[in-house]
Amino acid sequence: MVLELQKPRPIWQIMFSTHHTDVGLLYLISSLAFLFLGGTLALAIRAELFLPGAQIIADAMTFNRMFTVHGTTLIFLFIIPFASAVGNYFVPIMVRYKDMAYPKLNAIAFWMIPPAGALIWLGFADFTWYATPPYSIISAPGPAADMWIFGLKILGISSVLGAINFIVTILKCKHPDMSIGQVPLLAWSFLSSSLIILVAIPTFAAALLMLLTDRLGVSGFFNPALGGDPIAYAHLFWFTFHPEVYVLVIPAIGMMYEIIPRFSRKPIFSYGSGVFAFVLLSIVGFSSWAHHMYATGMSFTEKTVFMVGTLAAVPASAMHVFNFLATMWNGRIRFSTPMMWAVGGIALFFSAGAGGVVNSAMPLDFSTHDTYWVVGHFHLFVMGTIAFGSIGYLYYMFPYVTGRMYNEAMGKIHFILSFVGTVLVFFTQHVLGLYGMPRRIFDYPPIPEWIAMNQIASVGAMIIGVSMAVFLANMIHSSAKGTPTDTDDPFGLGGKYYYPFEARNPHH
């Protein structure tokens, strides 16, 4: 099943294949392409904010378009498809089945992504990834806004199809000898996140339709001029997208559950607590959506309920962290590149979580709402935890996909630069938020503290940009000319840590 790139085949054979590893490879390549596209926009945004006043971007409208497409791309076209790539590759192998449950549906789910990406990028909407009403209804320029809505609609359908496939594959297609309690934690993470998708996405699907009909002028659900309520959209949006945070983070934690025991040369400390924490996160993820709306005039009781609901995720998240630390304890740890990314991801996950606790306390939320604190907080999750876990896993799966080894020194340079850059950008943005700088602004007053903090953040972003160039060079060069490796033990850990042995699903 492995060595997709070592045995060259015509590209159309891969493109029209329904085999899970081929679809996984397509997901992987497309997600990485969008990572670099979205990352380029991030660099432009940070370059613009290096100093007050217009720098490299012509006007505020263009700036708005750039951060809208940046956020939409990296969340919907990089993180989610990357998780699907990993799931496609490894979930069938982990549950010992020949393929995904519905291979054609799987290929269809992937092939919805390129047209959706094209709609989002060709439209280049300007109303933020939240599609802020009533602006998005009344005055956001079309057809960009409509293209974004259709793009998101298609991506939602793709996610639901993928989720159905993962759930059926894990629950119904696992080997008869394998109980659900023996399914690896990575597969559990896909089961949990897929269940969240099935419950959460339909709400946003409905909201998108309502937004579209509002834009067409045939309804007024969120249009105050027609008696509608933009806050209703906020509820519908966050009912989907707070749980979606867990859809993003749970697979990344699942990937860390694969990496950390292998490189610690020990089994995971507590399989049961990992499963328990995944299931708990997928439930409590639905009890916290309104913490994004403390400032909208909710009652004190509502705010308290959602604050406690949000904090309920803390113990579950902490269980994962403690599980990782206990696994490393008494291990004999090899700090190859995947392990460095995983451990860095744990540290940043904890930091992001600590900031989130502060955010969720409603009196504090009023101080930080819509400031750069929030930007720093969620980027620390998205970049520091999810991207770190994902990139670590990419290095981990690289030998199995290509049959070659990546350049270890370049992988470590990539990690060190990314870690330093991430801390510089996103920790600084927390402080910038406390200084009161609002998010989503093109220009800012020349306050010395704001300028200094923005410059630190921009330098950090450039460091991440350099690290990503190293990453790209490493991936391209090593895929073609890397040292051929022993796919049974590419990291030289010894022993029989599992999946290469089961990785024998022939193409069909």
Add this chain to the structure above:
Amino acid sequence: MKGMLGLFLLLAVVVIVPVAEYAFAAGDEPGEYVDRRVLIWNLFFRMMTVAFTVGAVVSGTIIWLILRFRESNPKAKPTPYEKEGVW
């Protein structure tokens, strides 16, 4: 399983109860005078004290684990699972 649930309950009590208590300090009952700005910043500093303390402990533990259990540490020894060859 019991230990796991115990750990979870302990974490829930340690984290949720104090913060819920803070929330009620916001006090928006009519007639009550609260200087919200002072209150919020006081709360912020208290929470950040907790966050930094816990953060320092966890970060310190991570750093110690990295240094102590790295395979190049002279004290490193094979895990029992390595001897069995399967983990």
